[in-house]
Amino acid sequence: MNDSTIVTDSVKRFKWVGTRPIRPDGVPKVTGRALYGADLKLPGMLYGKILRSPHAHARIRSIDTSAAEKLPGVKAVMTAADLPSQKFDYIGPERVAVNFWHVTRNILAREKALYEGHAIAAVAAISASIAEDAAALIKVDYEVLPHVIDVDDAMAPDAPLLFEDMITRGIEPAPTKPSNISKRLDFAIGDVDAGFKQADVVIEKDFKTAAVHQAYIEPHACVAKYEADGQCEIWSSSQGHFQMRALTAQILGARLGDLRVTPAEIGGGFGGKTVTYLEPVAAILSKKSGLPVRLQMTREDVFRASGPTSGSSMWVKIGVKKDGTIVAAEGIFRFQAGAFPGSPVMNGCLCAFAPYDIPNQRATGFDVVSNRPKAAAYRAPGSPISAFAVESVLDMCAKAIGMDPLALRHKNACRIGTPTIAGPKHAHAGYIETVEALMNHPAYKVKLGPNQGRGVASGYWFNGGGESSATLQVNADGTVLVATGSPDIGGSRASMAIMAAETLGVDYNTVRAIVADTASVGYTHVTGGSRVTFATGTAVVNGAKTVVKELCKRAALIWGVDEEGVVWDDGYAKPAGSNVGDFKPLSLKELAAKAAATGGPITASAGVNAGGQAPGFASQFCDVEVDPETGRVTILRFVAAQDVGRAIHPAYVEGQIQGGVVQGIGWALNEEYIYNSKGLLDNPGFLDYRCPVASDLPMIDAVMVEVPNPTHPYGAKGVGEVGICPPMAAIANAIAAATGKRMTELPISPPRLLAALSA
Amino acid sequence: MVRVAFTSGFARRYTGGVREFEVEAKNLRGVLKAMDALFPGLGEHLEEETTVAINGEYHETGYFQVVPPDAEVFFIPRIEGG
Numbered sequence: 001m002n003d004s005t006i007v008t009d010s011v012k013r014f015k016w017v018g019t020r021p022i023r024p025d026g027v028p029k030v031t032g033r034a035l036y037g038a039d040l041k042l043p044g045m046l047y048g049k050i051l052r053s054p055h056a057h058a059r060i061r062s063i064d065t066s067a068a069e070k071l072p073g074v075k076a077v078m079t080a081a082d083l084p085s086q087k088f089d090y091i092g093p094e095r096v097a098v099n100f101w102h103v104t105r106n107i108l109a110r111e112k113a114l115y116e117g118h119a120i121a122a123v124a125a126i127s128a129s130i131a132e133d134a135a136a137l138i139k140v141d142y143e144v145l146p147h148v149i150d151v152d153d154a155m156a157p158d159a160p161l162l163f164e165d166m167i168t169r170g171i172e173p174a175p176t177k178p179s180n181i182s183k184r185l186d187f188a189i190g191d192v193d194a195g196f197k198q199a200d201v202v203i204e205k206d207f208k209t210a211a212v213h214q215a216y217i218e219p220h221a222c223v224a225k226y227e228a229d230g231q232c233e234i235w236s237s238s239q240g241h242f243q244m245r246a247l248t249a250q251i252l253g254a255r256l257g258d259l260r261v262t263p264a265e266i267g268g269g270f271g272g273k274t275v276t277y278l279e280p281v282a283a284i285l286s287k288k289s290g291l292p293v294r295l296q297m298t299r300e301d302v303f304r305a306s307g308p309t310s311g312s313s314m315w316v317k318i319g320v321k322k323d324g325t326i327v328a329a330e331g332i333f334r335f336q337a338g339a340f341p342g343s344p345v346m347n348g349c350l351c352a353f354a355p356y357d358i359p360n361q362r363a364t365g366f367d368v369v370s371n372r373p374k375a376a377a378y379r380a381p382g383s384p385i386s387a388f389a390v391e392s393v394l395d396m397c398a399k400a401i402g403m404d405p406l407a408l409r410h411k412n413a414c415r416i417g418t419p420t421i422a423g424p425k426h427a428h429a430g431y432i433e434t435v436e437a438l439m440n441h442p443a444y445k446v447k448l449g450p451n452q453g454r455g456v457a458s459g460y461w462f463n464g465g466g467e468s469s470a471t472l473q474v475n476a477d478g479t480v481l482v483a484t485g486s487p488d489i490g491g492s493r494a495s496m497a498i499m500a501a502e503t504l505g506v507d508y509n510t511v512r513a514i515v516a517d518t519a520s521v522g523y524t525h526v527t528g529g530s531r532v533t534f535a536t537g538t539a540v541v542n543g544a545k546t547v548v549k550e551l552c553k554r555a556a557l558i559w560g561v562d563e564e565g566v567v568w569d570d571g572y573a574k575p576a577g578s579n580v581g582d583f584k585p586l587s588l589k590e591l592a593a594k595a596a597a598t599g600g601p602i603t604a605s606a607g608v609n610a611g612g613q614a615p616g617f618a619s620q621f622c623d624v625e626v627d628p629e630t631g632r633v634t635i636l637r638f639v640a641a642q643d644v645g646r647a648i649h650p651a652y653v654e655g656q657i658q659g660g661v662v663q664g665i666g667w668a669l670n671e672e673y674i675y676n677s678k679g680l681l682d683n684p685g686f687l688d689y690r691c692p693v694a695s696d697l698p699m700i701d702a703v704m705v706e707v708p709n710p711t712h713p714y715g716a717k718g719v720g721e722v723g724i725c726p727p728m729a730a731i732a733n734a735i736a737a738a739t740g741k742r743m744t745e746l747p748i749s750p751p752r753l754l755a756a757l758s759a
Numbered sequence: 760m761v762r763v764a765f766t767s768g769f770a771r772r773y774t775g776g777v778r779e780f781e782v783e784a785k786n787l788r789g790v791l792k793a794m795d796a797l798f799p800g801l802g803e804h805l806e807e808e809t810t811v812a813i814n815g816e817y818h819e820t821g822y823f824q825v826v827p828p829d830a831e832v833f834f835i836p837r838i839e840g841g
Binding site for chain 1: 764765766767771812813815818819821823824831833837
């Protein structure tokens with residue numbers, strides 16, 4: 001627990017919002033009883049296995065499944081030929097456009113295998129071992145092709161092409177030759193060239209970052225049961241069971257109404273479980289066999305075939321005046337998309353300079369395919385990557401003009417009305433308050449010793465809104481059920497129950513929040529984009545308000561007065577005034593007991609398309625010590641300030657901030673995909689893919705800065721993502737302060753840092 | 760009047776490079792209809808391909824979004840998800 005909360009408003013405190021009740025999912029998880037995607041077992045269930053490409057890039061001449069089909073115990077075999085064709089078009093829900101021509105080819109390869117681990121065919125058998133044997137009997141005739149892994153190599157004119165007809169979008173006139181560059185993006189405001197002419201100091205630098213995996217503990221898993229009448233049920237671990245339903249329906253050519261998806265508990269996602277890999281395959285295997293089928297990835301499958309975030313190559317240039325005014329900034333951001341288009345490079349461009357008031361900005365983005373697994377979302381996708389480059393150059397600028405790096409950020413901090421590179425002006429405050437929280441933090445003044453250094457960085461993330469649903473039921477004993485369609489990744493069951501209890505004026509412990517399946521609650525977007533507390537929370541509050549209205553109506557009936565004569569106050573129906581009459585207030589529990597007599601069950605559903613979400617801002621500093629003999633970096637202290645709007649459940653908010661920082665530390669210091677000369681991944685496991693462990697870390701000091709969001713009933717802002725944006729630059733800046741060496745490539749692993757120190 | 764703005768890439772594709780317009784509208788449906796009247800088919804593109812910022816506040820491009828008088832309505836591309 002941490003009490004570092006800085007409140008910037010004087011709005012009244014709440015009864016439940018801002019408290020730290022016990023998490024409702026805690027007991028099943030600590031006792032090992034919670035059911036995850038791989039835990040479900042149905043009668044007659046088959047075990048699926050996916051055959052994956054051993055090559056980084058190969059044309060598939062033929063696939064012979066006959067030997068596998070003949071193996072006793074095998075009940076179904078499938079390839080991409082069992083899935084319908086998809087139109088080449090970028091369409092999709094919410095703020096994400098998806099091309100199903102690509103998606104279906106990522107689920108099962110067609111013309112080519114585009115990365116090691118690319119799914120080629122699948123089997124279902126009565127045991128896992130038979131399924132494995134059957135997969136090994138599938139004969140694939142490959143024509144091995146030259147491969148390309150690195151983003152700069154993939155952009156070279158003579159690079160092996162993943163798609164022989166890919167013409168770069170976003171360039172006019174369109175190029176005449178194909179390339180691996182899927183798309184170019186350009187954003188600009190002001191006059192960048194004129195801006196740089198005003199600068200006293202201009203610093204530019206190239207940077208590279210490694211692709212890193214979300215590293216969720218639970219591998220992807222699902223069970224599908226396809227009935228003869230065309231109805232299909234799926235149980236899966238994902239960040240959005242409605243999203244899994246939509247993607248699966250499109251891939252299968254099925255109707256949404258014929259699919260029912262039930263969410264399992266989820267063992268982490270961080271963006272990586274917003275896409276489908278297994279569900280359509282399991283569904284077809286079940287359809288072909290007539291039996292339920294379970295598919296799950298191994299850890300190696302997860303690394304080889306599920307989305308990491310992009311690696312990148314970047315160039316950033318920033319101009320400042322001697323007084324610290326930033327007059328111009330420019331960046332070129334080249335992001336790996338993996339084997340199919342769709343990296344988060346647009347986010348990288350739009351977030352890069354967003355915390356600052358810079359009149360002249362230009363960002364150019366390139367979305368580049370290469371022979372790696374398709375990139376997926378990872379916590380504030382795109383923003384941490386560009387922040388590493390931008391915040392590193394800002395640090396160099398501060399040093400060049402002799403200014404404290406926080407003072408530089410404070411001087412240039414965005415405010416309401418500051419233009420952003422996309423065009424819209426900032427509509428919400430919150431950034432400068434995070435900088436001030438660090439400036440006032442006692443640890444920022446602590447003197448450091450030899451080989452130690454302090455680094456500062458900031459970050460920005462849009463946060464999300466969009467469609468969410470909630471259903472509330474008042475039970476006869478006065479307990480309340482809150483059902484939403486948002487898988488609980490970061491504590492949403494607790495925060496939904498808190499907001500419902502606050503709105504209803506009842507004890508939190510009488511409210512139970514659950515995550516309902518696609519047939520039991522209205523459509524809800526994924527748990528991602530830091531949208532759930534804001535959007536689904538708004539749906540819950542709206543539903544609770546409807547319940548309150550109904551409770552007042554029931555009280556009016558009991559008292560024989562007009563509905564307008566009843567108000568709801570702190571969990572009780574009360575007469576609106578003395579002229580209404582002298583009635584004893586009725587509690588929710590008392591009204592629930594009279595539900596049958598007063599009109600039947602008390603229930604309410606609410607659906608919203610929530611807009612006006614406020615963005616997330618974070619500023620962090622860390623102290624490191626570098627071992628000059630080994631290159632090892634020890635994090636001595638990490639202070640993370642974040643504008644959280646209003647912390648509905650502060651312990652969960654702190655956990656989100658701390659989790660983001662820890663993942664950022666791994667990204668900064670150790671995590672990377674290591675490919676060999678054949679384009680094969682050499683470290684597909686947690687032994688060699690080095691995530692931080694507890695002994696690597698100090699206690700992360702999470703400072704919650706509360707600048708409430710006026711568009712949310714309780715002021716909430718998304719908190720799950722922006723915390724991962726600053727750490728890479730903060731650590732690189734701290735290393736530069738400790739050693740005098742500017743590290744521009746991630747990870748800053750001991751061998752890489754030692755080489756730099758020895759140079 | 761409402762000021763409608765596009766990113767340069769979007770304007771290049773759909774409005775002959777013109778990035779700013781002024782239209783009469785009270786909600787986003789009105790903005791989409793007004794833009795569609797100027798560039799037939801543009802309304803559907805905006806609806807399907809953009810996120811919108813109304814006076815800096817981000818929303819999905821839904822008809823019901825209220826557009827205050829003299830508001831700035833900025834359409835930006837949807838994020839690409841693969």
